[in-house]
Amino acid sequence: MKRYLAQKRLMKIALVYFITLAFLNCTPDKLKETTDDTVNITQYLKDHENYSLFLEALEITNYASFMNTYGTYTLFLPTNEAMKQYIKDAGVASLKEIPLKDLQDFVKLHILDQKVISTSFTDGKIATPSMYGQYLVTLAANSNGTSKYTVNKTSNIIASNLVVGNGVIHVIDKVLRVANKTLAQTIEADANLSLFTEALKATGWYEKLNQPLTIDQNNIASFLTVLTQTNDEFKAVGINSLTDLKAKYSHLKDPMNPNDSLNLFVSYRVLPKLQYLADLAVSATLETKAPMEVISVKLDKENLLLNEEIFNGVLEKGVSVNRTKSDVTTSNGVLHFVNANFFIKKRLPAPVYFDLADQPEFRSNTAIFRKHAGGSIVLTHDQISGITWEGTESIKYLDGKAGTSTGGGWHGDLLELNRFKTGLTQNLVLKTPVIIKGKYKVWIDYRPQSSKMPTLKVYFNGLELPKLVNCNEYTSTSATDNATERVLESQGYKHPVHPYDGNLNSRLVGVIDVPTTGRHTIKFESITASPGNVTWLDVVEFRPIDMDQIWPKLEKGGDRFVSSNLTYY
Incomplete structure (x- = not known):
């Protein structure tokens, strides 16, 4: 009897085992005992x-x-x-x-x-x-x-x-080599850069570019970037020797002098920091070792262009960077090659009339841009490159009809902002055209309305200017003789266009010191609400402080200037 009970108990245990085994085998998700079997x-x-x-x-x-x-x-x-x-x-x-x-x-x-x-x-x-x-x-x-x-x-x-x-x-298929030569040694080792090497030695820059990398107390490395050019690029402009180079650029006859033009020729090609092509491509301007001088950068499709700008309405061709040869790593920096000779562009301060509505994305819409038919173009944040702003609202290009209030601005168009300050549009920042270094008075030309318009703070390169722009404020619509104009100017106002248009006003917001020649930023911040109306901005005028601040005026609805004797040009 005991033997029978023992066999029965064993049969029950075996049955439970086989049922459990069958259940585990039928479970679709099996546990993985290791976290990862991929080797390191x-x-x-x-x-x-x-x-x-x-x-x-x-x-x-x-x-x-x-x-x-x-x-x-x-x-x-x-x-x-x-x-x-x-x-x-x-x-x-x-x-x-x-x-x-x-x-x-x-x-x-x-x-x-x-x-x-x-x-x-x-x-x-x-x-x-x-x-x-x-x-x-x-x-x-x-x-x-x-x-x-x-x-x-x-x-x-x-x-x-x-x-x-x-x-x-x-x-x-080949090992990578540690770059153990300095910028100076790398340049000297290239026979095609022999004349540039001579220029480095004649100006004392060879020693500076031959220094080992150091790290300062702020953990900033002493990397430099050099824009070099080959002997062929020198020969293309008639420079075949160091003697030729000195004759063309060394105006003090002392290349070691930092103020000598040949020294500046070299220092203008030396940039602080480590800047590969990828870094240059996202920079609007490049600081150089030439005091207070910068190089502008423009990316045109695959071409990286230096100092190509539209100045006073004229395109000044730039110098392209040789992308294939460039990005040469050295022990203390990086070396690039340019495809032509170039030098610092010396200019005196000159007026800049920045038409805020003249943006590439507006201009590309040829069916509407400056057709003077009353059309408009609306763009969102991601559709325009030269303007940034806070808020959800789009901004508008407004092309006014001739003879109407909206057509009275320079070129007959305006930049329109909806409900400035209410969260839809705020802190409008624009890139300026090239401004030559110097002191300027800054005037804001705008179309006012009598109510529900904002008051604006203006910033240049992040610096707040002292005067506000009250967009409710009209300039006196009385006589516009020269005496009245000078009184208005003394109060910080003027009529910006000719023939006179009472729908346009101009406000002096301050005097700026432009430190470097190049593109800068101007920002508009609304400090009062405009719940029901739009804001119209026309032109920012940068006039050198020693220039007449009234004349020339801007042609109403046109693209010309008008002198004090009412001559259009």
Whole structure:
């Protein structure tokens, strides 16, 4: 009997076991006992014999362990063939014979402390520097109908985006080289830059560009950027020797003098900070080592143009940057090449009449822009490049009809802002045309209304100007003889257009000191609500302080100027 009960108990246990087993096998979601079975970088190299030499470099430098830990790295991985060439070029028989510090720098140059896949590559620097501290530069190249990326202009990526547990690997066919020459040494090593090298030495800039990199107390590195030009670019303007260069530019006959034109010729090509093409492309102006002198930058499709501006209505052609040759990394900066000779443009302060409605995006609408038919163009934040503002409202280009109040401004158009101050439009910031450095009086030309209009603060380059613009305020509509005009001017007002139009007013908002020649910013801030009306702005006039502030006037509805003897030009 006991034996029977024992067998029955065993049968029950077996039945429960098989039911449980069957249940587990039928469960669709099985638990994964490990979090990730993807190998990390070091293990990946161990698993692939073709990368054994770079693995050896990691082991010698003691970097193999941290490259096998959790993280987000990018490795530009040389093949064994590439590593063998590196050993041969170093004049040694094995990696162990390379000085440890040199090998450590070499390894760190190939590693980024960030995961960067190939879709992030552009024709320019990778945003994240290498662990050595130098940036890597990628460039898309076409070979035999196949597009591929090169790194630092020498190494081809032959396999990309190999995902590992702690990052991504890009395989390259040549090792990357640490840039250990200074800017001066890099320039001197190029035979095509021999005349530029002579200019550096004659002005004392060779020594400055030959200094090792330093870090100041604010953790700012002493990087510099140089815009150089080849002997051929000099020859194109008749400069074949240092003697020719001195004759053309050295007005003090002392190139070492910082005020000498040849010294300024060189210092104008030296920029503070580390600025690759990607950095230049997003800069409106570039500060230079020539005191108070800047270079304007314009991106025209794929061309990077320096000092190309429309000045007083005339296009002044700029100088293009050679993108293929540029982005040369050095130990203390980066080197670029320009395609033509250029020099500082010396000008005296000159008036600038900034028509706020003249924006490229408005101008491109040829069916409406300045047709004087009463049309309008409405643009949102992301549709216009030269203006920014806060709030949800769009801004409007208003093209007035001749003979109507809206057609009385210069060129017959206005910039219209809806409900300034109420959250729909506020803090309007515009980029000015090029203004030559100097002192100017700033006048705001606008169309007032009698009620529900804002009062505006005006800022130049972030500096608040002392006078306000009350958009409810009209200038006296009485006699407009010269005596009356001068009285108004003394009070900070004037009639901006001719023939006289009582619907246009001009307010002096202050005197500015423009520190550098280039494009600047002007900002309008409403400090009172305008709940029901729109605000119309016409022109910002920048007139040198020693210039007549009334004449010339702007032609009403036209594009000309009117002198004090009522001559149109």
